[in-house]
Amino acid sequence: MSELIARSLTVGNVAGISGVSVRTLHHYEKIGLLVPAGRSDAGYRLYSDADCDRLSRILYYRELGFPLDGIATLLDDPQQDRYEHLERQRTLLRERLARIQAMVASLEREMEAHMTGYNLTPEERLDVFGDFDPAQYEDEARERWGESDAFKQSQARARSYTKEGWKAIQAEMDRFNGLFVKAMNAGTPATSQAVMALAEEHSQHISRWFYECSYEIHRGLGTMYVDDPRFTANIDKDAPGLAAYLREAIVANADRAES
Amino acid sequence: MSELIARSLTVGNVAGISGVSVRTLHHYEKIGLLVPAGRSDAGYRLYSDADCDRLSRILYYRELGFPLDGIATLLDDPQQDRYEHLERQRTLLRERLARIQAMVASLEREMEAHMTGYNLTPEERLDVFGDFDPAQYEDEARERWGESDAFKQSQARARSYTKEGWKAIQAEMDRFNGLFVKAMNAGTPATSQAVMALAEEHSQHISRWFYECSYEIHRGLGTMYVDDPRFTANIDKDAPGLAAYLREAIVANADRAES
DNA sequence: GCTTGACCCTCACCTAACGTCAGGCGGTAT
DNA sequence: ATACCGCCTGACGTTAGGTGAGGGTCAAGC
Numbered sequence: 001m002s003e004l005i006a007r008s009l010t011v012g013n014v015a016g017i018s019g020v021s022v023r024t025l026h027h028y029e030k031i032g033l034l035v036p037a038g039r040s041d042a043g044y045r046l047y048s049d050a051d052c053d054r055l056s057r058i059l060y061y062r063e064l065g066f067p068l069d070g071i072a073t074l075l076d077d078p079q080q081d082r083y084e085h086l087e088r089q090r091t092l093l094r095e096r097l098a099r100i101q102a103m104v105a106s107l108e109r110e111m112e113a114h115m116t117g118y119n120l121t122p123e124e125r126l127d128v129f130g131d132f133d134p135a136q137y138e139d140e141a142r143e144r145w146g147e148s149d150a151f152k153q154s155q156a157r158a159r160s161y162t163k164e165g166w167k168a169i170q171a172e173m174d175r176f177n178g179l180f181v182k183a184m185n186a187g188t189p190a191t192s193q194a195v196m197a198l199a200e201e202h203s204q205h206i207s208r209w210f211y212e213c214s215y216e217i218h219r220g221l222g223t224m225y226v227d228d229p230r231f232t233a234n235i236d237k238d239a240p241g242l243a244a245y246l247r248e249a250i251v252a253n254a255d256r257a258e259s
Numbered sequence: 260m261s262e263l264i265a266r267s268l269t270v271g272n273v274a275g276i277s278g279v280s281v282r283t284l285h286h287y288e289k290i291g292l293l294v295p296a297g298r299s300d301a302g303y304r305l306y307s308d309a310d311c312d313r314l315s316r317i318l319y320y321r322e323l324g325f326p327l328d329g330i331a332t333l334l335d336d337p338q339q340d341r342y343e344h345l346e347r348q349r350t351l352l353r354e355r356l357a358r359i360q361a362m363v364a365s366l367e368r369e370m371e372a373h374m375t376g377y378n379l380t381p382e383e384r385l386d387v388f389g390d391f392d393p394a395q396y397e398d399e400a401r402e403r404w405g406e407s408d409a410f411k412q413s414q415a416r417a418r419s420y421t422k423e424g425w426k427a428i429q430a431e432m433d434r435f436n437g438l439f440v441k442a443m444n445a446g447t448p449a450t451s452q453a454v455m456a457l458a459e460e461h462s463q464h465i466s467r468w469f470y471e472c473s474y475e476i477h478r479g480l481g482t483m484y485v486d487d488p489r490f491t492a493n494i495d496k497d498a499p500g501l502a503a504y505l506r507e508a509i510v511a512n513a514d515r516a517e518s
Numbered sequence: 519g520c521t522t523g524a525c526c527c528t529c530a531c532c533t534a535a536c537g538t539c540a541g542g543c544g545g546t547a548t
Numbered sequence: 549a550t551a552c553c554g555c556c557t558g559a560c561g562t563t564a565g566g567t568g569a570g571g572g573t574c575a576a577g578c
Contacts, residue, residue, distance in 0.1 A: 012525060022526090027565060042573055044526055056369075063362065068564070089366055097359050103322065104352055107345060271554060281555085286536060301544050303555060327535070 008037065008046035018055055033072050034058060057085060064092045176202055180246060181239040190248035199246075199253035215254035222250035267296065267305035277314055292331050293317060316344060323351045435461055439505060440498040449507035458505075458512035474513035481509035 015022045028034040029045070034055055037048035047055075054075060061071040074080070176198070183195050203218045225235055225243040235243040274281045287293040288304070293314055296307035306314075313334060320330040333339065435457070442454050462477045484494055484502045494502040 010526075021565080023565065023567085026528090031564095040526095040573095042526075043528095044573085060362065060366075062564095086366060086369065090363075093359060093363055093366065097356075097363075100352060100356055100359065103319065104349075104356075107319075107348055107352065110345065269555075280536080282536065282538085285557090290535095299544095299555095301555075302557095303544085 008048055009052070011036075011045050011047075014047045014052065014055065018052075018059065020055075020059070028055075028058070028068070031068060031072075033068055033075075060089050064089075064096060172205055176205070177235075177238075177242075180249070181242060184239060184242060184245045190245050191252040195249045196253040196256060199249040200257070202250070203253070215258055218250055219254045222247035267307055268311070269306070270295075270304050273306045273311065273314065277311075277318065279314075279318070287314075287317070287327070290327060290331075292327055292334075319348050323348075323355060431464055435464070436494075436497075436501075439508070440501060443498060443501060443504045449504050450511040454508045455512040455515060458508040459516070461509070462512070474517055477509055478513045481506035 009017075011022045011025050014020075015025060025034065025045070029036065034051060036045040037051055038046045040046055057075055058068075058071055061074060062068070066074070074085075179198055180195075183192075183198065184190075188195055199218075203215070206218070206221075226247045235246065268276075270281045270284050273279075274284060284293070284304070288295065293310060295304040296310055297305045299305055316334060317327075317330055320333060321327070325333070333344075438457055439454075442451075442457065443449075447454055458477075462474070465477070465480075485506045494505065
């Protein structure tokens with residue numbers, strides 16, 4: 001056996017590289033969660049590599065929201081080997097990721113609502129992360145957006161909006177509404193060239209700002225305007241029948257383009 | 260103007276749909292963070308839609324680690340409009356996501372270390388999320404793994420290991436080591452057919468369990484075994500010179516296969 | 519050898535964000 | 549009318565540390 005030079009670190013060192021405060025380390029010792037391997041002559045705490053290892057695990061579980069005494073029982077359970085921990089931590093991280101994604105989804109729902117101007121119910125607003133099932137969520141997103149690529153694009157773009165862009169998009173959406181209303185009130189059929197062109201522009205506007213809006217997706221949107229009463233109510237607010245008119249134009253345009 | 264039937268909810272209702280406790284709502288009222296719009300005759304708290312809206316924002320910021328009084332100043336700042344909040348929340352979520360990804364990366368580094376048996380330094384172990392720069396991280400990963408696809412695969416696979424798989428991989432790695440050591444000790448040249456075949460098997464084993472291991476990547480690994488003293492030390496622990504021997508075999512095999 | 523400044527020690531009290539009773543009123547369904 | 553559930557207001561407890569006070573320690577420079 002070659003000599004073992006076990007490097008030992010002081011509280012300050014450990015605090016420095018781990019990012020926790022010295023006080024926190026004191027605290028962890030007091031509650032028995034992380035007792036340093038030894039002390040120097042002067043009484044300085046000396047942390048071994050194993051201590052750092054343990055601290056790293058502690059920080060993982062702490063970040064994931066475990067109470068400190070829970071972490072202690074987890075770490076001190078002799079039943080558990082390293083693999084067990086890595087496994088659990090991975091699972092927990094996955095859940096965490098899902099939670100964040102739920103928040104992102106909720107945020108985007110709100111941005112969208114804010115944009116199109118309809119009001120969320122308190123239930124919708126407060127469903128920020130509770131009872132979140134990632135699988136169901138993915139399905140819902142896929143169902144809603146037709147395919148997940150488009151959805152991802154939406155996220156990617158949403159992330160890069162500037163304030164000006166945001167305002168511009170809203171103005172543009174208003175302009176669209178105005179044009180559609182005008183056409184409808186003038187009695188122009190939704191299937192006319194002019195109105196279909198407007199629908200085409202609408203789809204391209206979405207592509208520019210939100211996600212690659214395929215005709216399939218655009219059709220889906222049109223359907224939603226009519227089928228989802230919250231959308232319908234908002235769209236029909238100023239001009240009754242606009243939602244249906246919009247849908248007809250969108251579908252006609254999609255059919256024409258794809259034929 | 261049509262009549263406005265502002266629905267109002269009791270504490271219990273709000274607690275139910277938001278997932279926070281009644282006590283929490285009491286607390287938020289006491290500190291002035293969320294004061295319900297009104298009270299019923301009996302003194303029941305009545306929360307309006309706007310209150311729910313505010314609560315939703317509060318929960319966002321809370322989840323992101325803001326202190327409650329900080330949240331109050333954020334929400335009550337008249338300078339800030341809705342967009343400001345959405346914008347900030349998005350940024351914060353992105354940071355959060357990066358943090359989780361850093362943890363995942365750190366976890367995978369540890370799994371890998373555990374697998375190949377080398378010991379991380381305390382610094383490495385404790386670098387769980389601090390000072391994380393996603394760009395730098397990606398670069399490092401790319402540099403290390405040659406291209407990012409392979410790296411992503413590694414992550415994808417790592418996520419699906421079972422305990423048995425994990426043990427099997429370790430056993431297999433040990434078996435490889437044994438075979439290489441035997442060959443080396445027997446004086447078999449690293450460039451011999453037999454040893455190159457072993458190297459090929461090694462690469463395929465990695466492909467099976469970690470990521471599509473191209474010859475380029477495999478060569479990179481071999482180089483790392485020699486260049487990274489931590490790897491070298493661990494590999495040479497039982498059989499001095501094994502790291503260099505391994506590298507020679509891997510490179511020879513890759514050259515042969517690609518010619 | 520002495521000082522200085524960064525770092526360490528141990529109490530000890532303070533805080534944030536709730537959890538958890540206790541004791542009592544209000545509403546409503548049987 | 550009773551029973552039960554949900555609501556009310558204190559008030560104390562708890563977790564995970566923050567923030568000094570008062571006092572040793574160590575390495576560098578004069």
